[in-house]
Amino acid sequence: MRKLLAITIIYYYICCYSIKPTSAIVQLKSPSTSFLDTPAKFSARINSSGICGALVVADPLDACSSLVNNAFNFNRNIKFALIVRGNCTFLEKVRIAQLAGFDGAILFDDQAHENLISMIGNPKGIWIPAVFVSNEAGETLMKHARGEDGECCIISSLTETSWNVLIISFISLLVIVSVLAVFVSVRVYWRNRNRSRNLVGEKLVELLPCSTFNATHISGYMEKTCAICLQDFKDGDSLKILPCQHKFHANCVGSWLTKWSKSCPVCKYDLKTEVAY
Structure with missing residues (x-):
């Protein structure tokens, strides 16, 4: 933002002072x-x-x-x-x-x-x-x-030159202000959108049931590997269980749901249809 503002100021002064009759x-x-x-x-x-x-x-x-x-x-x-x-x-x-x-x-x-x-x-x-x-x-x-x-x-023809400088400077200033306004608006929009998505993801993670992995109690149908980081579960690892019953490391699925998607990374099940937030 500071770099864009500096470039804007430099451009404005060039427009104002580089114009020759x-x-x-x-x-x-x-x-x-x-x-x-x-x-x-x-x-x-x-x-x-x-x-x-x-x-x-x-x-x-x-x-x-x-x-x-x-x-x-x-x-x-x-x-x-x-x-x-x-x-x-x-x-x-x-x-x-x-x-x-x-x-x-x-x-x-x-x-x-x-x-x-x-x-x-x-x-x-x-x-x-x-x-x-x-x-x-x-x-x-x-x-x-x-x-x-x-x-x-x-x-x-100083009068004409002065008016040319004034008009060109005014138009340039309007263009610069418009570009800055669009830039700021887009940045605020995406910041708010990402913040909203992150809050939704954090809420989903909080509501998901949690379990601790124990290799001695593993069933034949239970996953042994986190499909997000592709690392095997170890005893004592904190897992999150999605409504579709797929399990992942708590940190991995937390990052997934807040930054990437609100669906299961394995079956694409939409968590928002099951979890109220």
């Missing part, structure tokens, strides 16, 4: 437009205040080779590279944009898809943020990219 917002200053995006799994995280800078269309647009329009040639504080999907991996594109001096990368889909995808890769050596937007958003950004300070911002 799954979406952000790209804002274009002129015209004032916002686009939903998904941050890359391998890139730097976008802080709560977001980041704004100049938007530069990558040359070549797919950024699968060194960029001609190197960011160091732009007299701007922060520069974002706008890159189209395709021809090489997301990680390669972001790494090339980073080597070209850009402070962030906005990648857009090369085709019109309904859902945004997650960009995955090895985060080693990547220190700039990167996000993925739809084809429609990318086309709009490309039309209005002028390379001006503050014209484009990437803002972390």
Whole structure:
């Protein structure tokens, strides 16, 4: 029970604190437009205040080779590279944009898809943020990219992330509590059932007649061996006699009736039909 509780607590904290933002917002200053995006799994995280800078269309647009329009040639504080999907991996594109001096990368889909995808890769050596937007958003950004300070911002969707964390944590907590409740209920049920069965068995054993084995008075039809432990009776052994007249060691039949069955281990006679308890 303690182990299950410890696992439950650990799982709850993992659910609460391991969730990372799954979406952000790209804002274009002129015209004032916002686009939903998904941050890359391998890139730097976008802080709560977001980041704004100049938007530069990558040359070549797919950024699968060194960029001609190197960011160091732009007299701007922060520069974002706008890159189209395709021809090489997301990680390669972001790494090339980073080597070209850009402070962030906005990648857009090369085709019109309904859902945004997650960009995955090895985060080693990547220190700039990167996000993925739809084809429609990318086309709009490309039309209005002028390379001006503050014209484009990437803002972390903290409100959405907070609600996601809250909802997932609440659902996880409900599941955990439900599992614990079921576990406790089943355990209590079986404990009570076993206790009840043991009390019935103990009552049956108490009501059974008892005798002491004496080899000199044994009849030709009397058992000489306990059918439960398979040991021969010895003089002085305490025996219990069942209503079906089968005899067993008192300890053996006591354990049998309390832990295993309420029937005779030899003939399966049901003791509950004869003994009132």
